Amino acid sequence: MSRAEAKRAEAKRALVPYESLANALGADRIARELQAAGHEVVRTGGFGLAWLEPMIVIDGEAFGPVQDLDALDTVALGPLDELPALARQQRLVFDRCGHTDPFEYDPSWLLEQLEREPRQIIEEIKASGLRGRGGAGFPAHIKWQTVYDAVCKTGAPQKYIVVNADEGDSGTFADRLIMEGDPFRLIEGMLLSGHATGADKGLVYLRSEYPLAAEIFARAIDLARTLGLLEKFDIELFIGAGAYICGEETSLLESLEGKRGEIRVKPPVPAVAGLFGQPTLVHNVITLCAVPGILQIGGKAYADIGVGASTGSMTFQLAGNIKRGGLYELPFGLSLRELIEDWGGGTRTGNPFGAVQVGGPLGAYLFENDLDTPLSYEEMAKLGAGIGHGGLVVFDDTVDLVQQAHFAFAFCEHESCGKCTPCRIGSVRGKEAVAALASGEYTESRLEVIEDLCEVMEQTSLCQMGGMTPIPVRSALGWAFSAQGGNRSGIGPK
Amino acid sequence: MPDSDAIRELASACLGQVGAPVTALRKIVESHGHIEDEHVRIVADVFNLSLADVRGIVSFYADFRTAPRGRKHIRICQAEACQSVGSRALTKEMTKALGLELGETSDDFGVSLEGVYCLGLCASGPCAMVNERILVHATREELLT
Known part of the structure; x- marks a missing residue:
């Protein structure tokens, strides 16, 4: 045997x-x-x-x-x-996930934490340097403090915790994994943030493409209620209806109010006037799921993980054409190459690496000569890129970057809420211009038109949908028409 | 119970919930398959909204289809992670095999084909759904059987 x-x-x-x-x-x-x-x-x-x-x-x-x-x-x-x-990861968010039955939950640690002074918890979050994991990377404690203060100053009758689980970025699945595998991690994050900011109502906005996460999280809410955890803070699960834009926080709030998910003009930010006009703490799932880990090891210790102002662990998701794809929770600061080659084992097809899109459909395409860049907010920003929700989509060398630029505009057209002109019209015109490029009608002036359009969209769109669509477009076209890119599309000057 | 009474009951049950009109429309799609004009009128009435408000909501969300889907409803992911492992070719093969473009339903409502943007299984693409069943590493043969 x-x-x-x-x-x-x-x-x-x-x-x-x-x-x-x-x-x-x-x-x-x-x-x-x-x-x-x-x-x-x-x-x-x-x-x-x-x-x-x-x-x-x-x-x-x-x-x-x-x-x-x-x-x-x-x-x-x-x-x-x-x-x-697994062993080489640093799992703070995902430490229980996979090891335990999600419905065998011992609430004693959580109950202990809920006895702490709200201010103390906010101080820990501040010390941790935690930044939003949904994409924008905004310092979490500022939002917490704003919502906390909202009660002291105005005596607002109702404050909300809203969880953004509308994980629509291609190449990301961390929210799904944690909600399916350790839903109590999110419930802990919600209760702790509610306690710290004075909110007593939590809403989870989950996309409809995740039916199993909905089933499991609904069961977890029931269990939390049975355990008596929801007496001072209630949680409701809301299922979306298929709209990428509802991952944008103000669009999400509109949708939660039962309307079209059209974005709102900011300011006011949701922390001041969010759901139904009340102070609302909106966070991505993983941001809130990082909170228990921070309180377990202490804000200072959390801040020692990672590099610079990119503190703690990031739930990187390696996707697309990759041999060993999946979720890797690691400290910020490792290079793209380490993640793609050492952890991911290179492309699944075995062809040479072509490109990686970092941070979802609104993220930059990066190439071989970018691979030694460390994955941190600061270093990625230097490349004109971002980490987003931590998703990386790898392509092999057969990738057609003109086609990917076309898709970036087409996706924006498909998902634009339609409220502002640069996004609604710009995406259509951009798509047409790139299609003309791809069909061989290459001229320098057409590239200039696209660049012009990108500038208008970036500067004048009301939200990041139109404002960031130029990022994948520029990076993809920039490479496709460079000498290094080799004009793989077979169009344009050699 | 006549259809319209059932729909009214379904919608009324959502009264008082956060985001109720959206939830009511989602439940109508879940139970009825699609949203008819009559349902729009009922939802408008139940939530005291204008017809334009409700039509606006219906047209905004991809899930709120206004025509029946096929008995076999095939959705293929069109997003980047699946593109990187051949979803464009798979989509092309399927449109050819079925004689349908994305978003179309066969005349006998036997099959419908639709694009979807990300099922969250991005390391195992191309991904697809056939009715409620999720397929990873999807192939034309699997989708057609």
């Missing part, structure tokens, strides 16, 4: 993920088969190592990707605790 077989024979407790990706790959069937073989099966969250899913753990030994239980030894990964792809 092999080591794996021997282990399996004696083992009882088996961890099997209950998570969208693992389920799509047969985790339910594997769970049933393990149960039939006499194991005590615990359905956990996913570890986020996409290429190993379905990944199971039997008595501390990991296996993946599992398809056939009779051939487990062929996919043995060794002890879970020593699996480099």
